[in-house]
Amino acid sequence: xxxxxxxxxxxxxxxxxxxxxxxxxxxxxxxxxxxxxxxxxxxxxxxxxxxxxxxxxxxxxxxxxxxxxxxxxxxxxxxxxxxxxxxxxxxxxxxxxxxxxxxxxxxxxxxxxxxxxxxxxxxxxxxxxxxxxxxxxxxxxxxxxxxxxxxxxxxxxxxxxxxxxxxxxxxxxxxxxxxxxxxxxxxxxxxxxxxxxxxxxxxxxxxxxxxxxxxxxxxxxxxxxxxxxxxxxxxxxxxxxxxxxxxxxxxxxxxxxxxxxxxxxxxxxxxxxxxxxxxxxxxxxxxxxxxxxxxxxxxxxxxxxxxxxxxxxxxxxxxxxxxxxxxxxxxxxxxxxxxxxxxxxxxxxx
Numbered sequence: 491x492x493x494x495x496x497x498x499x500x501x502x503x504x505x506x507x508x509x510x511x512x513x514x515x516x517x518x519x520x521x522x523x524x525x526x527x528x529x530x531x532x533x534x535x536x537x538x539x540x541x542x543x544x545x546x547x548x549x550x551x552x553x554x555x556x557x558x559x560x561x562x563x564x565x566x567x568x569x570x571x572x573x574x575x576x577x578x579x580x581x582x583x584x585x586x587x588x589x590x591x592x593x594x595x596x597x598x599x600x601x602x603x604x605x606x607x608x609x610x611x612x613x614x615x616x617x618x619x620x621x622x623x624x625x626x627x628x629x630x631x632x633x634x635x636x637x638x639x640x641x642x643x644x645x646x647x648x649x650x651x652x653x654x655x656x657x658x659x660x661x662x663x664x665x666x667x668x669x670x671x672x673x674x675x676x677x678x679x680x681x682x683x684x685x686x687x688x689x690x691x692x693x694x695x696x697x698x699x700x701x702x703x704x705x706x707x708x709x710x711x712x713x714x715x716x717x718x719x720x721x722x723x724x725x726x727x728x729x730x731x732x733x734x735x736x737x738x739x740x741x742x743x744x745x746x747x748x749x750x751x752x753x754x755x756x757x758x759x760x761x762x763x764x765x766x767x768x769x770x771x772x773x774x775x776x777x778x779x780x781x782x783x784x785x786x787x788x789x790x791x792x793x794x795x796x797x798x799x800x801x802x803x804x805x806x807x808x809x810x811x812x813x814x815x816x817x818x819x820x821x822x823x824x825x826x827x828x829x830x831x832x833x834x835x836x837x838x839x840x
Contacts (some may be wrong), residue, residue, distance in 0.1 A: 493663075500584050501584075508725075511542070512526035523541065545728045545730075550743075564714060565711060566714070567710070568730065570708040571699075572599050574711070574712040575639075576607070577725050577726050579603050579607050579609055581721050582665075583609040584609075588610070589632070591627060591631065591639070592639050595813050596616075597639075597641050600639040614626045620777075621651060622640070622655045622659075624658055637665050638667050638668065640656060646811065646819045648779030648780060649778055653679065656682070666693055668695065669682050671694055672697045675701030676780060683713045686713060695712050696713070697711065701782070703749075760779060762828065764784065770839060772788050773786060774788060774816070782821060784820050785814065786817060786819075801837070803830060805818045
């Protein structure tokens with residue numbers, strides 16, 4: 491069965507007339523704006539935020555287009571990647587009828603969003619090598635499987651998934667293949683955003699929270715065909731990205747050089763941790779990583795996690811997650827933070 495977008499859109503979304511905001515109905519320039527019930531006297535801040543923001547974030551998308559090399563009409567901006575996930579599930583999955591496939595261990599919000607929307611979840615675990623199990627995915631797919639979520643580099647394992655395996659899914663699956671590239675900036679592999687013209691069923695998600703250091707602004711990105719982006723814009727809230735976030739993102743996107751320097755530093759610090767951690771008595775294994783974190787198998791994950799808390803160091807305990815038994819997920823910190831971590835682990839071992 492080949493991909494046909496009309497076959498996977500919910501019927502009520504096909505018929506949906508989206509909310510028409512004041513800024514949707516008038517898109518030109520005027521000297522007097524008295525159409526949106528805003529406070530015409532301004533706001534108590536130095537910069538006024540009394541006007542509603544651009545609902546389609548055109549300036550931000552145009553700048554992102556320059557940075558990412560993707561036409562602006564192929565970009566959706568969400569209130570974090572979490573909104574991108576939610577909008578995709580709401581637009582394409584009928585509650586109580588359809589399902590999605592996820593491949594644990596993976597990012598937890600795919601499952602949470604599906605549960606919120608009453609969409610069934612089929613779990614096809616990664617192989618012990620943390621790669622896609624293609625035969626098992628093929629067996630799991632049925633007529634109600636609307637999308638497959640793939641995280642690469644994967645969270646919490648840190649590794650990239652085999653590109654050839656992802657392309658097999660893109661070429662042979664009738665629904666959407668959603669590739670979450672939140673950590674792609676720390677990887678040596680190229681993004682799938684350059685493959686959008688080849689695969690009409692491809693959605694690529696990225697974020698400004700990781701490499702760009704803008705986690706507090708909540709700005710997530712989805713790249714897809716124009717018809718898919720149009721559906722996502724139809725479903726999203728009218729003003730989902732606030733003006734302050736749009737302003738600050740535009741400033742940040744002017745600093746590509748600084749961001750690249752930060753990425754190099756994080757990758758360098760990751761390399762140092764990859765060398766140091768295996769020398770510690772409490773560390774059993776450090777898994778290869780293409781992200782800004784390491785999955786580390788330790789002698790007693792719960793005890794070490796609690797000890798680190800006492801030392802004022804917070805890591806993520808992933809020991810109860812499928813295929814991650816006995817593991818902590820450790821974000822690459824500054825040189826001083828990484829040194830404090832190693833010192834604390836030595837102290838625990840002593």
